[in-house]
Amino acid sequence: MLKFIVRRLVQLIPILIGLSILVFVWIRALPGGPADALLGERATPAKVAQVRHLYGLDRPLYRQYISYLDRTVHLDFGQSISTQRSVSNEIRRRFPATIELSLAAMVFAVGIGIPLGVLAAKRYLAWFDHVSMAGSLLGISVPVFFLAFLLKYIFAVKLHWLPSIGRLDATRVTSHPTGFYVLDAIVTGDGGAFVDAVRHLILPAVALGTIPLAIVARITRASVLEVLNEDYVRSARAKGMTSRTVDRRHVLRNAMLPVTTIVGLQSGLLLSGAVLTEIVFSWGGMGSFLEQAVFARDFPVLQGGILFLAIVFVVVNLLVDLTYGFLDPRIRVT
Amino acid sequence: MTKTVPRLVAALAVLGLISAACGSSSKKTAANGTSTTAAPAGKAGGTLVFGTSSDPISMDGILISDGESIRVITQIFETLVTTKPGGTDIVPSLAKSWQSSPDGLAWTFNLQQSVNFQDGTPFNAAAVCFNFNRWFNFKGVLQSSSLSYYWSTVFGGFAHTENTNDVPADSLYKSCDAKDTNTAVINLTKPSSAFLAGLANPAFAMSSPDALTKYHADDVTGTGDAPKFNGTFGSQHPIGTGPFMLDTFTPNNQLVMKRYDGYWGKKAILDRLIFKPIADGPARRQALESGEIQGYDLVNPADVSALSGAGFQILNRPAFNVGYVGFNQAKPPLDNPKIRQAIAYALNRSALVKAKYPANAVVAKEFMPPSLFGYSSDVTQYNYDPAKAKQLIADSGVANPTIEFWYPTNVSRPYMPDPSSNFQAFKADLEAVGFKIVPKSAPWSPDYVHSVDAGSAQMYLLGWTGDYGDPDDFVGVFFRTKQKAWGFDNAAIFSALDAARTETDQQKRIADYQAANKLIMDFLPGVPYVHTQPNLALTKKVQGLVPSPVGPANEGFSTVSVG
Numbered sequence A: 001m002l003k004f005i006v007r008r009l010v011q012l013i014p015i016l017i018g019l020s021i022l023v024f025v026w027i028r029a030l031p032g033g034p035a036d037a038l039l040g041e042r043a044t045p046a047k048v049a050q051v052r053h054l055y056g057l058d059r060p061l062y063r064q065y066i067s068y069l070d071r072t073v074h075l076d077f078g079q080s081i082s083t084q085r086s087v088s089n090e091i092r093r094r095f096p097a098t099i100e101l102s103l104a105a106m107v108f109a110v111g112i113g114i115p116l117g118v119l120a121a122k123r124y125l126a127w128f129d130h131v132s133m134a135g136s137l138l139g140i141s142v143p144v145f146f147l148a149f150l151l152k153y154i155f156a157v158k159l160h161w162l163p164s165i166g167r168l169d170a171t172r173v174t175s176h177p178t179g180f181y182v183l184d185a186i187v188t189g190d191g192g193a194f195v196d197a198v199r200h201l202i203l204p205a206v207a208l209g210t211i212p213l214a215i216v217a218r219i220t221r222a223s224v225l226e227v228l229n230e231d232y233v234r235s236a237r238a239k240g241m242t243s244r245t246v247d248r249r250h251v252l253r254n255a256m257l258p259v260t261t262i263v264g265l266q267s268g269l270l271l272s273g274a275v276l277t278e279i280v281f282s283w284g285g286m287g288s289f290l291e292q293a294v295f296a297r298d299f300p301v302l303q304g305g306i307l308f309l310a311i312v313f314v315v316v317n318l319l320v321d322l323t324y325g326f327l328d329p330r331i332r333v334t
Numbered sequence B: 001m002t003k004t005v006p007r008l009v010a011a012l013a014v015l016g017l018i019s020a021a022c023g024s025s026s027k028k029t030a031a032n033g034t035s036t037t038a039a040p041a042g043k044a045g046g047t048l049v050f051g052t053s054s055d056p057i058s059m060d061g062i063l064i065s066d067g068e069s070i071r072v073i074t075q076i077f078e079t080l081v082t083t084k085p086g087g088t089d090i091v092p093s094l095a096k097s098w099q100s101s102p103d104g105l106a107w108t109f110n111l112q113q114s115v116n117f118q119d120g121t122p123f124n125a126a127a128v129c130f131n132f133n134r135w136f137n138f139k140g141v142l143q144s145s146s147l148s149y150y151w152s153t154v155f156g157g158f159a160h161t162e163n164t165n166d167v168p169a170d171s172l173y174k175s176c177d178a179k180d181t182n183t184a185v186i187n188l189t190k191p192s193s194a195f196l197a198g199l200a201n202p203a204f205a206m207s208s209p210d211a212l213t214k215y216h217a218d219d220v221t222g223t224g225d226a227p228k229f230n231g232t233f234g235s236q237h238p239i240g241t242g243p244f245m246l247d248t249f250t251p252n253n254q255l256v257m258k259r260y261d262g263y264w265g266k267k268a269i270l271d272r273l274i275f276k277p278i279a280d281g282p283a284r285r286q287a288l289e290s291g292e293i294q295g296y297d298l299v300n301p302a303d304v305s306a307l308s309g310a311g312f313q314i315l316n317r318p319a320f321n322v323g324y325v326g327f328n329q330a331k332p333p334l335d336n337p338k339i340r341q342a343i344a345y346a347l348n349r350s351a352l353v354k355a356k357y358p359a360n361a362v363v364a365k366e367f368m369p370p371s372l373f374g375y376s377s378d379v380t381q382y383n384y385d386p387a388k389a390k391q392l393i394a395d396s397g398v399a400n401p402t403i404e405f406w407y408p409t410n411v412s413r414p415y416m417p418d419p420s421s422n423f424q425a426f427k428a429d430l431e432a433v434g435f436k437i438v439p440k441s442a443p444w445s446p447d448y449v450h451s452v453d454a455g456s457a458q459m460y461l462l463g464w465t466g467d468y469g470d471p472d473d474f475v476g477v478f479f480r481t482k483q484k485a486w487g488f489d490n491a492a493i494f495s496a497l498d499a500a501r502t503e504t505d506q507q508k509r510i511a512d513y514q515a516a517n518k519l520i521m522d523f524l525p526g527v528p529y530v531h532t533q534p535n536l537a538l539t540k541k542v543q544g545l546v547p548s549p550v551g552p553a554n555e556g557f558s559t560v561s562v563g
Helices: A002-028 A033-042 A045-054 A061-073 A087-122 A127-141 A144-158 A181-187 A191-228 A231-238 A243-280 A286-296 A299-327 A329-333 B004-026 B067-076 B125-136 B149-154 B194-199 B209-214 B281-289 B301-309 B337-346 B349-356 B386-396 B419-432 B444-453 B475-479 B491-502 B506-523
Strands: B047-052 B081-083 B090-092 B095-100 B106-111 B173-180 B183-188 B220-222 B227-229 B244-250 B254-259 B272-277 B313-316 B321-327 B402-409 B436-443 B459-465 B526-531 B535-538
Touching: A002 A061, A002 A299, A061 A299, A087 A127, A087 A181, A087 A191, A087 A243, A087 A286, A087 A299, A127 A191, A144 A191, A144 A243, A144 B281, A181 A191, A191 A243, A231 A243, A243 A286, A243 A299, A286 A299, B047 B281, B067 B244, B067 B254, B067 B272, B081 B194, B090 B095, B106 B125, B125 B173, B125 B183, B125 B209, B149 B194, B281 B301, B301 B313, B301 B535, B321 B337, B337 B386, B337 B419, B349 B419, B349 B526, B402 B419, B402 B444, B419 B436, B419 B459, B436 B444, B475 B491, B475 B506, B491 B506
Parallel strands: B047 B272, B402 B436, B402 B459
Antiparallel strands: B081 B090, B095 B106, B106 B183, B173 B183, B220 B227, B244 B254, B254 B272, B313 B535, B321 B459, B321 B526
């Protein structure tokens, strides 16, 4: 297993280098270049030269890339043009917000999607199957921002059951040792903050988690149906194993492989869905950070933020691969 | 099977929590978590949470010009003079009285006594001079007009102006003398009356000299367009004399202020004042409706009736803006006065204001609001008259006049809630009398504003919200000097406005501006069409906020209570 992990980690290196080149080139390929993007109509040649010098854009490309790589390795992404704050600090501060939201959305999606899919498979073609699959089709079809808006309007604005913005009540005085507010509340033993943080999480997590939930449910159903028809399942039953043991040892474990892949991919896609959800709920994570940067043409933020999210995506997929190894021992040696 | 599923769910949930814990522990040292250490909210004053559109860019007044920075600075800092709550008259603040020398060159300010900055250091004449000399001696990037916008607007240049393309070479400011502890004299290079109204702007707030030095307020590198604030005065340690002081600022989350108990004047009623940035307009409204905030600014005019119907208070700011169609006379045929007049007669301004603006909006007749002194009631009027417009086109000698008409996208301004619908209405009006209109649009920031300022736009929708209560901040900004956006060179208008600006006799100033307004509307550099009254929305319990024509620049929260 260790060898497998090391091999996968080594494979990450070229991927990360490739990613850094892509982001580096993409930013420099903006029409007119970052200096023009920054200065807009005020781009007199003197000002462009000044800005290019300030950001080192007048040096040879390979030297720019080396110094960019050097700074990136040290997690120094420079300073935001619009807020003047350190991009690395900003990522550190905002990243827990996005992860907390994505994780909550995933727990919601997996926690409901898998049981739903399994039950639908077990009740194949019964009314439960039809209703849950029609429901999941609807879930896939609803745009995230629309659902976010709808949930917010009903449960926050009209019913006042849940809050509509932010991660905690503005008047709450509490400390944030980790930046993951739910975890912070547990660590500091602040029950009120825990309830408050969870209440703030519910609507955005449901909005963000609905599409993955629908996909996970459908894949789980298909996968379980497939495994249920396998010879080894029939043999296990024929040997007299209880239905529960067959399901646990043979059906679920094997059916979970494709589901794990989907969960991994969806985890990455959640990051893009989070952009819209974060805007609607004023969440203050990476999504709204990048959204503002696009409008402000804040290239240090885009450069740092996108590379960082890309790394997260790659790492999540690595974790998914490692989970395969855990679920299916054959994968470890191939 | 049915029992397996809950177990699996539980296992996944645990896995999720473990991975969250792992993720957080590895970032524990790096995470820049915040800890709000405010005193517990007492019942006496309570806490107000107010929704804003963004974080302040900086809390160092002289370096900003955006409304959200100004809103915070107004609570923490004070200026020598201020405007009367709800009006534009100049009243005492840190200066209890003032007088100018007969030649208008020396202004003596008698300061309030026993005033301390929030760091405990005394406010006195030396502090006043320290602040003025700091601004006047700005070097390098600090001189950029995008950073020292209000300094260059009110005072012009610096002690050693480095780039005269960016700011005027000459400065109105000459020196400051601390005559005694509580008397400061500001010497000017030429007489100016607009200067006093300018000082009421929060840009000229008095900061603690100790804090400015200690937190390296002047350590700014980069360029004017991309400055790097290396010090922390404007981000973490803004120290003024105002009724509130900064408690914690968590960017993109909230800015918490607490009452400054050492305040020299009437102390704030609230214990805490929280500004919560909510960038999305509809989200601000919903946050008010769901009870998470108790008020917000930049209310969409379309939401006003629904909010007031739902029991919220809507406060009107007295009109202090103007929306206009600008002409760039450097681009023919707009240099032809008959064509400009034809456009003015062709635009059905009252129909647009009635159809697309809130009920309290009024049709503009000149380039400044009626509430400001110097407004003239008898300028040339151009009431909707398509027949006359057609005749003027025929008389102009321009066959089939074609105009590039610019309008901004991605923006809503108080005087222009929906630019594209204004554009559509005006385009139809102009086409009806025989103009050919070529539509041009660009995102408001940075492209549109810069295209207009650089003189690229031929005819354009734009507007202005005043910064302080002086006509020079309206017609002076537009027409006192030659500008690329307008593309004309009219010595009569320039000198009339310059004379009005320096006149020290108030009655004569009023007459000067009235005369200048007539000159302007005869010349017709553009067509002003609307003044609006921007709104604030509050819950019923919030009392004591006085909406100001100058907006956040004079809306202090010290008199506000939350019931």
